[in-house]
Amino acid sequence: MKFKDYYATLEVEREASAEEIKKAYRKLARKYHPDVAKEAGAEDKFKEISEAYQTLSDPEKRQAYDDLGRHGPGEEFHPSPEWDSRFSRGGQQEVDLADLFERMGFGGGGGFGGGTGDPRRPGADFPIRGQDVEVATELTLEQAARGTEVSFSLSVPALRADGRVEKQSRSGRIRVPRGVVEGERLRVPGKGGDGIAGGPPGDLYLEIRLAPHSRFKAVGHDLYLELPIAPWEAALGAEITVPSLDGTVAVSLKPGMRSGQKLRLAGKGLPHRREGAGDLYGVIQIVLPEKIGEREQALYRELAEASAFHPRLHLEGPTDG
Template identity: 45%
Template sequence: MQYKDYYKIMELSRNATQDEIKRAYRKLARKYHPDVSKEKEAEAKFKELGEAYEVLKDPEKRAAYDRLGANWKAGEDFRPPPNWDEGFEFKGGGFTGGDAGIFSDFFEQLFGRAGFRPSEYGARGFHARGQDTHAKIYIDLEDSVHGSTRNISLSAPATDAQGHVQVKQRNLNIKIPKGIKPGQHIRLTGQGNPGSGSGKAGDLLLEIAFNPHPLYRVSESDIYLDLPVTPWEAALGAKIKVPTPEGNVDLKIPPNSRQGSKLRLKGRGLPAKTPGDFYVALQIALPPANTEREKAVYQKMQQELDFNPRLSLGV
């Protein structure tokens, strides 16, 4: 996926005002409109211009895009930095997903997710409820397993009197409920945009994502662990200690266990009315053969064991 330099496409500096962005779009749209332009590849440039304007005209999308930094070059291979959208508070910039296919993969990767949509409370009036705002936050697996209280920092874009987009910060203490899963939301009543007149403030909806864990993976309410075992533990069976988010447990490895075999610890996944399970995937770890003694052990196995792992392949 190639990085798009929207400022370069619109021939603008990164500190351009919102009015300057509008003027630049009108000028370039006339230049590259396929119906009138004589420029080479006018249609492709007009489409690229429309995508750049879709982002830069909207303070929320623009602030999110600016988070990626100014060190990328147009056309470079690009992957969004991990957790780039963490704590970014927005109410929706107008992209609903209905335009899929019109914009580039780069745009879709950043703004095609469900969050960048108009709020369901878009009404305007003297006494109108404020819009809901949204943000994505990353928590640790243990926060969900045990429940916790976290201090989070949110960044929200705003346009100043000169038309420049600025990012304002605010901190909140939130309670993480036990058993919350990635993709679920925490609703903070009254923490969204202020209402008009005597209208109530909107709510803040926090989408939950998990930080990568050094040991575990999560799928729905289940937790997975890749567990290294020795060849003799897999072949002969063993009773070994296994780490779980709630402490070590003793696990019985059945004899003749195979690579990738899954063992289940029922009810030891994420807590819930029906709790998830904890799965152990066996990964057989081979001892090294660096010393003469270690090599001799392998040579003895080779001589004494009638074993061909490729027998099922017919070779």
């Protein structure tokens, strides 16, 4: 049969005390438990750890294992005749090492999953924290600005009486504070998966997504608004009103506004959690009327004749290279 180094599996020395072996097993079992671990091969690793612990946690089995001597992991070996006469039931030299110890029949319960050290079973000797669960919710900008309550419905892992894991439905309502932003994750303690063997439940994480708005675009706590103005307002300046989440705001435009220029309204963005708020930026867009009457056309012609403005002057002349 092939030798298995149970001490190396539990990452302890051969002289380790029973308490050190138990502590090492608890640490590794928490890490590789298939109901918790996400990495590939975790379940096989967990079985190896449990197999090693089932032997080394029992004084008689540990002594029998130590009497096998030292061999390299995976090395082919056969127990000595003396060992076989003391511990074996005969005809078992070709079985797996774990099967050999399981069939020996002395000491505590044998085999994987038979003892209280198996955290799959109720009454395991250490608790395992439940899984964290994440769910997304979509809010309007108004809800994000003022706070709201949202409903959630999800499935979380739960431990059955036979030690198997099944999905359990869970629903409820969560209070979302004002001032949340796109991509923020809110932690709700204790609303995730149930703990195993008396362990605490996991947490629920609520991921915030903001629904598209007909006027505003949110970037963090700042809001952006495309602000159309007429050519004469851009040239001469004007008194206009700008919409915000709190209603309209009176704003003075300076003469000579340009398309793409940003008009900042301090504190009119999304509020911060405790105090203050982001800003609202009106991005200037100079627009023409869809229809221009005869009188307006005449004024534009008069303006064209009177003005020396040449918007494409920088494009004239030879190009570089």
